[in-house]
Amino acid sequence: QQQVKQSPQSLIVQKGGISIINCAYENTAFDYFPWYQQFPGKGPALLIAIRPDVSEKKEGRFTISFNKSAKQFSLHIMDSQPGDSATYFCAASNQAAGNKLTFGGGTRVLVKP
Amino acid sequence: DVKVTQSSRYLVKRTGEKVFLECVQDMDHENMFWYRQDPGLGLRLIYFSYDVKMKEKGDIPEGYSVSREKKERFSLILESASTNQTSMYLCASSLASGSTDTQYFGPGTRLTVL
Numbered sequence: 284q285q286q287v288k289q290s291p292q293s294l295i296v297q298k299g300g301i302s303i304i305n306c307a308y309e310n311t312a313f314d315y316f317p318w319y320q321q322f323p324g325k326g327p328a329l330l331i332a333i334r335p336d337v338s339e340k341k342e343g344r345f346t347i348s349f350n351k352s353a354k355q356f357s358l359h360i361m362d363s364q365p366g367d368s369a370t371y372f373c374a375a376s377n378q379a380a381g382n383k384l385t386f387g388g389g390t391r392v393l394v395k396p
Numbered sequence: 397d398v399k400v401t402q403s404s405r406y407l408v409k410r411t412g413e414k415v416f417l418e419c420v421q422d423m424d425h426e427n428m429f430w431y432r433q434d435p436g437l438g439l440r441l442i443y444f445s446y447d448v449k450m451k452e453k454g455d456i457p458e459g460y461s462v463s464r465e466k467k468e469r470f471s472l473i474l475e476s477a478s479t480n481q482t483s484m485y486l487c488a489s490s491l492a493s494g495s496t497d498t499q500y501f502g503p504g505t506r507l508t509v510l
Contacts, residue, residue, distance in 0.1 A: 315496050326501025381493040382427050386438040
């Protein structure tokens with residue numbers, strides 16, 4: 284049973300378009316929600332993260348939107364570029380569990396030139 | 397730069413063999429983790445360690461064991477490999493035990509069990 288559900292599994296977007304990946308969680312104790320980006324042949328790397336006390340966080344072309352009441356959060360990639368083609372994972376953790384992360388199933392994003 | 401290295405990028409083993417996957421981090425991190433990555437299932441935590449000689453089970457520990465004799469090294473052991481353990485294995489480390497501490501990942505070991 285996945286505690287963090289991620290959709291879609293894959294996504295194709297044209298260069299310059301917006302990529303949107305959604306995640307839903309069940310455990311209301313989660314208090315930290317990072318997104319990791321993984322390129323082929325590499326390990327995942329932290330992209331951006333949010334705490335539930337804010338509804339949105341933006342870093343460059345990447346934005347996390349967070350809806351605490353719906354227990355959902357999403358990653359928006361604005362002006363998508365071919366270099367953004369990667370697999371994206373949402374994750375969640377809570378203070379009681381220390382640094383243990385629960386990951387979503389991943390979304391493979393392909394940006395076509 | 398944090399560097400997490402894994403002993404092999406690709407590994408092919410036979411059913412029943414004992415398999416060792418090694419992970420080394422060079423940043424004096426307290427925590428180390430082993431995950432397996434399967435399509436559609438994301439990353440699932442196998443074992444983690446918050447200190448030398450200390451280990452805790454993750455979500456899918458069955459069929460695996462770990463060893464952490466030195467702070468920088470965390471080994472994953474498959475006592476008797478089975479075909480359902482064919483997967484990508486990722487090691488990670490983080491500085492401390494706070495929920496917001498970034499995990500740094502190695503490049504992964506793709507294990508095939510025949």
